[in-house]
Amino acid sequence: MKIYVDPGHGGSDPGAQGNGLSEKNITLDISQRIRSILINNYRNVNVRLSRDGDITKSLQQRTNEANAWGADYFLSIHCNAFNGNARGYEDFIHSNLSDSSQTARYRNVLHTEITKVNQLRNRGKKKANFHVLRESNMSAILTENGFIDNQSDAALMRNASWRQKVAQGHVNGLAKAFNLQLKEDHDGGNDSGQLFKVIAGSFKSKANAEQRVEELESKGISSFLDSLSLSGEIWFRVQAGAFSERDNAEEQLIRVRNAGIRDAYIISED
Structure with a gap:
């Protein structure tokens, strides 16, 4: 089973923004968690991410890659934005598909499992002519996991345990829709939901953080900015990888430190 997971936006395209958050960072974090859960816990599952860092990638590149790889399912992860008041979860399949199509049946299962755990208002199952839904050769879904410009939804997005729940909800849907089989033992994996993130510096100045990202990029290490609030102050954290x-994570930390970043460290999030 080949599952292509597409963290929306990235690089020069931040996606929706609000409440100190960028869609591209939230979608990447959730997508990495989806991959970790699938790889650690299920047999015969291959997962490919359209991006594994803060890089710019066109919609055509994403669907071309999934098609060339021969993916069985295309899962695109997004967050929404509107007017600050709208809130909740919704998902999309292509507008040409009937409610009785195989893609719709897969979506029905994922929708049920995701909305069981995501603590968001259920805005329903929808259809649209989005590129990734139209140009993918396999069944595809696009999920909109809350409104980043809504204070209530954004407060959830900021919480690592919520992002883990959302990832788990997606995996629960995939497992049920495609009859994925659990591994008999998980001794080699991490079942706790922990994600080990390599942080290559934290800064009060966004410009300094962006300079660190450029420095890492020049040495072949992909990273991106993540903002967080500490004691009422906004800090900009440079993340150079997330691992189950x-x-x-320790190996990546060594690479980052060998690149001259002495203040790099690892954090773990449940």
Whole structure:
């Protein structure tokens, strides 16, 4: 089973923004968590992310890659924005598809499982002529996981445990829709939902953080900015990878430090 997970936006395209958050960072975090849960816990599942860092990638590149890889399912992760008042979760399949299509049946299962756990208002199942839904050769869904410009939804997005729940809801839907089989033992994996993130510096100045991202990029290490509030102040954190296993995070930390970033460290989030 090949699942292509597409974290929306990235690089020069931040996506929706609000309440100190950028869609491209939220979607990447959720997507990495989806991959970790699938790879650690299920048999015969291959997962490919359209991006594994803060890079710019066109919609055509994403669908071309999924098609060339021969993906069985295309899962595009997004967040919404409107007027600050709208809130909740909704998902989309292509507008040409009937409610009895296989894609719609898959979507029905994912919708049910995601809305069980995401703590968001259910805005329903919808259809649209989005590129990733139209140009993918396989069944595809696009999920909109809350409104980033709504204070209530954004407060959830800021919480790592909520992002883990959303990822788990997507995986629960995939497992049920495609009859994925759990591994008999998980000794080699991390079942706790922990994600080990390599932080290559934290800054009060966004410009300084962006300079660190450029420095890492010049040395072949992809990273992106994540903002967080500490004691009422906004800090900009440079993330250079997220891993389900501590050993892999340690290896990345060594690479970052060898690139001259001495203040890099690892954090774990449940």
